[in-house]
Amino acid sequence: MVLRPIRVQAAADPIDVNDANYEVSTKARSLWADAARRFFGHVPSVISLVVLILVALFAFTGHFFAVWSNAEIDWSVLGNVRVAGAPSLETGHFFGTDDLGRDLYSRVVQGSQISLMVGLVGAGIAVIVGTLYGAVAGYFGGRVDSIMMRFVDIMLSIPYMFVLILLLVVFGRSISMLFVGIGLISWLDMSRIVRGQTLSLKEKEFVEAARAGGAGHFTIILRHIIPNLLGIVVVYATLLVPQMILTESFISFLGLGVQEPLTSWGALISQGAGTVMYGTLWQLLFPLFFFIITLFSFYFVGDGLRDALDPRDR
Amino acid sequence: MLKYILKRLGIAIPTLLILIVFSFVLMRVAPGGPFSSERPLPPQVLANVNAKFGLDQPWHIQLWEYLVGIITRFDFGPSFAYTDRTVNDIIMQGFPVTLTYGAWAFVLAVLIGCALGIAAAVRHNTWLDYLAVGTSIGAQVLPNFVMAPLLVIVFTLWLGWLPGGGWRGGQWPYVIMPVIALGTSYMASIARITRSSMLEVLSSNFIRTARAKGMPATHVIVRHALKPALMPLLSYLGPAFVGMVTGSVIIDVFFSTGGIGQLFTNSAFNRDYSVIMGITILLGALTISFNLLVDILYAWIDPRIRY
Amino acid sequence: MTMLEVTDLSVSFRTQAGTVRAVDKMNFSVAPGQTLAIVGESGSGKSQTVMAAMGLLANNGEVEGSVKFDGRELIGMKSGDLNKIRGQDMAMIFQDPMTSLNPYLRVEDQMVEVLMFHKNMKRKEAIDRSEEMLKTVHLPDPRRILRRYPHELSGGQRQRVMIAMALLCDPKVLIADEPTTALDVTVQAQMLKLFAELTDKFNTALIIITHDLGVVAGLADEMMVMYAGRVVEKGSVDELFYDPRHPYTFGLLHSTPHVQQGRDRLAPIKGLPPNLTNLPPGCAFNPRCAFRFDRCVKERPALIVREHNRLSACFYEGEMTEHDMEEDLVHDREKDVAAT
Numbered sequence: 037m038v039l040r041p042i043r044v045q046a047a048a049d050p051i052d053v054n055d056a057n058y059e060v061s062t063k064a065r066s067l068w069a070d071a072a073r074r075f076f077g078h079v080p081s082v083i084s085l086v087v088l089i090l091v092a093l094f095a096f097t098g099h100f101f102a103v104w105s106n107a108e109i110d111w112s113v114l115g116n117v118r119v120a121g122a123p124s125l126e127t128g129h130f131f132g133t134d135d136l137g138r139d140l141y142s143r144v145v146q147g148s149q150i151s152l153m154v155g156l157v158g159a160g161i162a163v164i165v166g167t168l169y170g171a172v173a174g175y176f177g178g179r180v181d182s183i184m185m186r187f188v189d190i191m192l193s194i195p196y197m198f199v200l201i202l203l204l205v206v207f208g209r210s211i212s213m214l215f216v217g218i219g220l221i222s223w224l225d226m227s228r229i230v231r232g233q234t235l236s237l238k239e240k241e242f243v244e245a246a247r248a249g250g251a252g253h254f255t256i257i258l259r260h261i262i263p264n265l266l267g268i269v270v271v272y273a274t275l276l277v278p279q280m281i282l283t284e285s286f287i288s289f290l291g292l293g294v295q296e297p298l299t300s301w302g303a304l305i306s307q308g309a310g311t312v313m314y315g316t317l318w319q320l321l322f323p324l325f326f327f328i329i330t331l332f333s334f335y336f337v338g339d340g341l342r343d344a345l346d347p348r349d350r
Numbered sequence: 351m352l353k354y355i356l357k358r359l360g361i362a363i364p365t366l367l368i369l370i371v372f373s374f375v376l377m378r379v380a381p382g383g384p385f386s387s388e389r390p391l392p393p394q395v396l397a398n399v400n401a402k403f404g405l406d407q408p409w410h411i412q413l414w415e416y417l418v419g420i421i422t423r424f425d426f427g428p429s430f431a432y433t434d435r436t437v438n439d440i441i442m443q444g445f446p447v448t449l450t451y452g453a454w455a456f457v458l459a460v461l462i463g464c465a466l467g468i469a470a471a472v473r474h475n476t477w478l479d480y481l482a483v484g485t486s487i488g489a490q491v492l493p494n495f496v497m498a499p500l501l502v503i504v505f506t507l508w509l510g511w512l513p514g515g516g517w518r519g520g521q522w523p524y525v526i527m528p529v530i531a532l533g534t535s536y537m538a539s540i541a542r543i544t545r546s547s548m549l550e551v552l553s554s555n556f557i558r559t560a561r562a563k564g565m566p567a568t569h570v571i572v573r574h575a576l577k578p579a580l581m582p583l584l585s586y587l588g589p590a591f592v593g594m595v596t597g598s599v600i601i602d603v604f605f606s607t608g609g610i611g612q613l614f615t616n617s618a619f620n621r622d623y624s625v626i627m628g629i630t631i632l633l634g635a636l637t638i639s640f641n642l643l644v645d646i647l648y649a650w651i652d653p654r655i656r657y
Numbered sequence: 658m659t660m661l662e663v664t665d666l667s668v669s670f671r672t673q674a675g676t677v678r679a680v681d682k683m684n685f686s687v688a689p690g691q692t693l694a695i696v697g698e699s700g701s702g703k704s705q706t707v708m709a710a711m712g713l714l715a716n717n718g719e720v721e722g723s724v725k726f727d728g729r730e731l732i733g734m735k736s737g738d739l740n741k742i743r744g745q746d747m748a749m750i751f752q753d754p755m756t757s758l759n760p761y762l763r764v765e766d767q768m769v770e771v772l773m774f775h776k777n778m779k780r781k782e783a784i785d786r787s788e789e790m791l792k793t794v795h796l797p798d799p800r801r802i803l804r805r806y807p808h809e810l811s812g813g814q815r816q817r818v819m820i821a822m823a824l825l826c827d828p829k830v831l832i833a834d835e836p837t838t839a840l841d842v843t844v845q846a847q848m849l850k851l852f853a854e855l856t857d858k859f860n861t862a863l864i865i866i867t868h869d870l871g872v873v874a875g876l877a878d879e880m881m882v883m884y885a886g887r888v889v890e891k892g893s894v895d896e897l898f899y900d901p902r903h904p905y906t907f908g909l910l911h912s913t914p915h916v917q918q919g920r921d922r923l924a925p926i927k928g929l930p931p932n933l934t935n936l937p938p939g940c941a942f943n944p945r946c947a948f949r950f951d952r953c954v955k956e957r958p959a960l961i962v963r964e965h966n967r968l969s970a971c972f973y974e975g976e977m978t979e980h981d982m983e984e985d986l987v988h989d990r991e992k993d994v995a996a997t
Contacts, residue, residue, distance in 0.1 A: 190365045195637050197596040198614070198630040202373065205618045205626060206380040282493055286596075289495045290603060290615055302495070309499035309604065312507065313514065320499055331491040474716065555756040558713055562751075563771050563822070564744030567736065573770070577761045653806040654760055 067267070067345075074344040081340025084333035091330050095148035103128030104139030106146045107297040113137045123318050131322040134304075135311050143299050144322055150211070150300040151281050151327070154218065155334075158280030159273045161219040166226025167269055171257050173227070174234025185231065188224050196221040197286065204292050214293055218283055222276060229272055233265050267345040274338035278331045285327065301327040351649065358645050362638045369634045370420065373627040374413050380623060426628035431620045437628035440613055445632075448598045448609035450520050455533035456594055463537040464583065467544025471552060471579075472571060482541055489538030494597040498531040498604045515605040528601045536590045543586050548579040577651065584648050588641040595633050659686040660862040661710070661747070661830045666722035668702070668709045677933045679705045681886045682722070687862040689829065694877035694894070695866045696909065698930045702886040703866045704752075707832045711749055712739050726830065745775040748823035752835035754815035758807035764818055765803040771825045790821040794851060813844035817851070824855065831856070832864045837872060849875050870913045874898065882906045885931050885941035888960055892967035902969040904948045907977045940971070948973045 075081055104110060110129070113120040114137040121133035123140075131140035173184040200217040207213050237243065238261065246256050285302025287293040289309075294300045301323050308320030407415075419425040426437035470482035492500070505527060506514040518524050551557060552575055560574045599611030606612065610629060617625035668680035680702040687693045695703045708714050710724045710731065724731040726742060734742075743749075751757040759767055768790075769783035778786065784803065791799035794817045807815055816836065823831060833852065837845040853876055856863045865876060873880050873894060881891040882905060890903040901907040908926040928945040931937060937944050943953040952972050960970040 186361065189361055190368060193361070193365050193638050193641055194369055195592055195596060195630070195634050197599070198626075198633060199369075199372070201614070201618055202376055202626055202630055205621065206376050206623075278491075286493070286495060286600065289600060290618075292615075292618060305495065305499070309495070309502075312499055312503055315507075317503065320503075324496060327496070328491050332487075335487070335490060553715070555751060555753060556759040559749075559751060559757045559819075560759065561713055562711055562743055562749040563774075564740040564742065565770065565774060566740055569770075569774075574759050574762070578759075652761070654808050 071267070071341075071344040075340050078340050078343065080336050081344075084336035084340070087329055087333040088337065091148065091326060091333070092152065094326075095145060095152055098145035098148070099142065102139065102142045102145065104142055106138065106142035106299070108139065108142075109137045110139065111137065118315055121316070123322075132316070132318040134307060134319055135314070135316065140304075140319065140322055143304060144326060147299040147301050147304045147323060148326055150294055150298060151284060151302070152330075154214065154284040154300070155277040155281040157215055158218040158222045158283070159276040162222040162226045162276050162280075163269055163273050164223075165219075166223035167230050167262060167265065169223065170227035170230025170232075171234050171261050171265065174231035175238055175253065175257050175261060177235070177238075181231070185228070188227055191221070192224050197283075200283075200287065201290070201292055204287065209292055209295055211294055211298065214284065214287065218280055222280060226269070226272060226276070229268060230265055233268055234261055237261055237264055271338060271342045271345055274334060274341055278334040281327075281331065281334075354649055355646055358642050362642045365638055366631075366635055367417075370417060370631055371413065373630055374416055377623045377627055378409055378412075380621075420631065426631070427624050429622055430624050431617070431622035437624050440617075440625050441610065441628055441632060444602070444608060444610035444613045447517055447520070447607050448602065448611065451525050451528040451532065451601070451607070451609075452594055452598050454525065454529045455536075456591065458529065459533040459537035459540055459590070459594075460583075460587070463540025464544050464580070466537075466541040467583075468548055468571070468576075468579070470541070470545045471548030474549060474552075479545075482545060486538035486542040486545075489535045493535050494531050495600045495604070497534050498527070498601065501527045501531055515607070517605075517607040517609075524605075524607070528605050528607060531604075532594055532597050532601050536594060540583060540586065540590065543583050544579065547582040548575065551575045551579040554578075581648070581652060584644060584651070588637075588644045591640045592637045595637060659688050660727060661864075662686040662723075662725040663706070663710060664723040664725070666706065666709060666720070666724060668705045668714065669719050669721075670715070671717045671719070672934075674934050679718075679886050679933060680709065683888060685881055685888075685891070687830065687864055689862050690856060690860045691879070692856060692863040692865060692877045694873040694880040695864065695883060696868065696870065696873060696880055697883035698868060700930050700933070701883040703883050704834050706883075707749070707834060707864060707866060711743060711747065711832065712736075713749075741775070744771055744828075745826040746828055747830045747832065748826070748828035750816075750819050750823050750831070750833040750836050753839050754812055754819050755807075755839065757819060758815055760807055762806075763803070764805055764807065764810075768803070768818075768822050768825065771822060775826050787821070787825065790825055791818070793824070793855075794818075794821045795847075796821070812840055813847070816840060816844075816848060820848075820851065820855075824859070827859055828861060830862045830864070832866075834866045835868070836865065837867070837869070845872075852876055870898075870909060882909070885936060886933060887941065887970070888968070889942065889971070890967075890969040891960075892969075896967060901977070902963060902967070903971045904946050904973065904977065905942050906969075908945075908947075948975070948977065 110121075110127075110133055113127075113129075113133050117133060117135050117137065120127075121129065121135075121137065123130060123132040129139050129141065131144055134140055134143065169184065169188075173181045200221070203217050204213055243256060243260050246260050251259070281301070284293055284300060285305065288300045288302030289306040291303070291306065294303055304323035305320060305327060308316075308318075308323060311319050416427065419427060424438070426441070429435050429437055429440060432440075466482045466485070470479040473479055502514045505512040512523050512527055516524055552571075557570060557574055560570045565574070598609060599614055601607065602609035602611030602613075603615055610633075614626065614629045616622075617629070663683055663685050666680060666683040667678065669676050669678045683706055685693065695706065697703045705714070705718070709718070709720045712731065712734075714720065720732055722732065726747060729742075731739065731742070758764075765784060765787065768787040769778075769780055772778040772783035772786055773780065776783075788799045788803060791802055796802055796814060796817050802810065802814065802818070807818075810818065816839075820836075836852070837848050840848060849872060852863065852865070855861065863876075865872065867873060877894050879892070880894050880897050882889050882897070882903065884905050890897060890901065890906045897906060898910065901910055905926070912926055926945055931941055931944070937954075939952075939954040939956055940946070940949070940958055943949045946953065950973070956972075958970045958972050960968050963969055
């Protein structure tokens with residue numbers, strides 16, 4: 037609420053204390069409109085958002101521009117990848133070829149799809165499972181809460197990367213197993229954050245009012261608690277996406293993730309890194325470029341969202 | 351305090367047990383494992399496994415044997431791939447390597463990260479601060495598997511200063527790049543955490559009190575701000591430790607150091623289940639004990655926590 | 658004789674919304690044994706005034722003007738020299754005893770460092786002196802208190818520790834920033850009694866910052882009322898209480914419960930304190946003022962001397978009664994003003 041003069045020049049007239057000369061501006065903007073205004077006022081966040089949109093466009097429409105498919109081998113470059121396989125517009129290998137003579141452009145397009153998918157699906161599972169789990173634990177509190185959170189504590193103190201690898205080894209390497217594995221661990225942190233927020237939300241008057249109005253527990257959780265958690269969930273989900281991408285890349289770097297002919301940023305970086313010694317730097321740098329700008333952008337967008345939705349620091 | 355330690359142990363011990371049981375069950379149900387008859391194992395291995403677990407025994411007896419072996423004798427059983435070696439032999443071969451560069455990376459990341467974070471906070475909004483912030487943002491997207499090849503490009507391919515891999519008994523040129531590749535992103539995170547908590551502490555009321563008392567700036571920082579500023583860092587050390595343990599797998603594979611991570615991935619490809627399990631449980635125990643240690647340290651340092 | 662003399666002191670802060678002037682051209686002084694109260698709502702700049710004097714402003718704060726302690730200029734003084742004055746000759750007590758003591762250090766450690774630094778005492782000697790000082794502020798069992806961490810003490814005990822800590826070096830000037838706000842009412846009364854006793858005993862010049870007129874009445878000799886970063890009225894406590902000349906002072910007095918007079922109802926000042934980035938034209942108080950007329954919106958009244966040592970910044974010269982604060986009358990009277 038801001039007091040501000042609206043009709044200063046008219047001060048010679050009798051002044052009406054009630055409302056004439058000063059208006060109390062109480063028009064409340066909605067939280068989300070306010071947040072959007074703050075977010076779009078922050079240049080790095082906006083640039084990062086644009087970069088993310090471009091990367092997504094590249095990943096999902098890039099194959100229309102490809103000359104070669106991602107599995108096709110260009111026999112003409114084989115044996116001379118260092119020279120003939122270099123990036124060039126003439127050969128149609130915009131990003132060059134990998135050491136097997138496959139078109140790197142198509143492979144990066146395809147790898148971007150997988151990596152982004154893993155990131156989004158992983159974060160999606162985290163949002164759904166983590167939010168529900170955390171909200172239920174926080175809302176009911178007491179014994180339910182301590183048992184549920186003890187379980188999360190235990191899960192969190194397991195070195196999950198090793199367990200994930202164990203799962204992949206035992207049940208065979210496949211993209212679906214990777215999703216299951218990443219989904220299993222991604223929601224843990226989210227549930228802790230949501231629980232903490234729920235603990236304070238459930239003491240608020242509107243929850244009390246809903247309870248007094250006879251609403252059931254799950255109605256209160258779904259209608260009153262979760263909508264009020266959305267801000268923090270959105271922020272945290274944005275920061276989770278790069279973490280999921282990192283996890284997948286890690287696994288794929290070790291050769292335990294996505295299997296050929298499918299690929300991902302981690303797998304491409306791994307292959308590129310393996311051939312660095314032969315002077316085919318582009319094989320590392322192209323996938324690395326997309327990997328880095330995407331991670332960067334997600335972190336910046338996440339930070340921007342946090343500042344926009346939680347303006348306490350200002 | 352004792353009650354608090356017992357409570358933490360009450361989480362740590364079940365966690366470890368769950369990890370062991372989970373690994374064992376996975377191994378039992380694994381297709382192509384020694385307990386299934388899909389894959390013919392070398393007779394010597396089969397004999398070793400039989401001697402250890404008793405293949406005709408029901409599974410809970412086998413699990414019991416495995417658990418007792420680990421807890422009382424630190425014995426992870428025979429390898430499923432090598433006829434003449436136990437899991438312990440294999441682990442002991444790689445563990446010292448990983449421990450060497452891992453410890454270096456951890457200690458350096460904490461020391462440099464702290465120093466950078468504190469300096470940035472104290473010189474808030476100066477070039478030093480911007481440098482620290484810039485580095486930590488940059489390093490956030492440079493995880494170990496990105497750092498490692500980039501380091502090789504620069505120091506091996508271009509400058510030719512350092513060997514691109516190998517270990518040679520831990521001679522220092524072979525240790526440098528693994529340490530940097532493993533430690534950098536954690537160093538950056540530590541710097542970021544220290545900086546922001548130091549900034550918060552420096553703007554707190556009790557620091558204002560200390561300044562109002564006329565205490566010199568260095569005294570204010572060292573005596574009044576340091577301890578509270580390092581508390582959030584302490585809680586990050588657990589995750590950082592886990593991250594470095596995990597990251598060592600990448601380092602071992604990429605630099606062919608022969609460390610535990612390389613053994614782990616080799617076993618993963620060989621389906622040497624008992625080695626994978628052994629390593630998982632060992633590293634699990636390590637991280638769980640480390641977290642326990644950090645928790646106890648936290649409670650010990652913060653006078654407000656008394657359980 | 659003055660101990661602390663503040664001349665044309667201004668404080669501004671660089672913020673994202675531009676430069677905000679939190680304090681504008683303050684002038685005041687305090688003499689030994691004298692107590693000055695600075696009164697105002699939150700955001701009126703009363704705390705920033707003393708923070709500036711102590712060199713404790715936030716990083717984005719800028720100071721202009723002069724603060725002289727015992728004839729020595731403090732603004733722009735080297736931090737090493739300033740540190741010899743702070744805590745020794747000028748000490749400060751803060752609003753919130755919960756957060757103003759370091760939670761990680763024992764009371765003992767926080768007290769002895771003052772003596773070890775300023776008086777070059779040995780630790781042993783400093784502990785004895787600290788214990789003595791805790792006794793002076795009426796803390797029972799001081800030896801045990803010294804071994805405690807702040808969170809193990811009650812709010813009142815902590816504030817007494819703060820006061821004892823400030824008095825360790827017998828300061829010539831003591832600044833107390835809302836020293837009683839965070840405390841229970843019963844403890845508040847004890848604290849005020851303690852302050853009165855201590856200024857008397859040590860002949861300290863005391864500056865007390867508060868929004869509580871009860872505190873002022875019980876403790877201060879002189880008072881200064883601030884609004885939106887400026888002094889609007891200044892004079893002796895008795896004069897200001899019985900004959901306020903600024904409508905804001907008047908409003909403050911009438912919005913304070915008073916035991917003796919037993920008013921039926923309080924008359925709060927309408928509206929909110931102004932936003933410092935966007936002050937109303939003319940007198941900053943005019944949107945909330947019951948006595949304003951057209952001049953108030955056009956011109957800013959200067960702080961001028963009324964009689965003997967009284968200052969006020971207001972154009973209105975007429976009588977002020979509680980009756981005037983009632984809305985319909987205000988409205989009618991403004992019509993009269995406009996008609997003349």
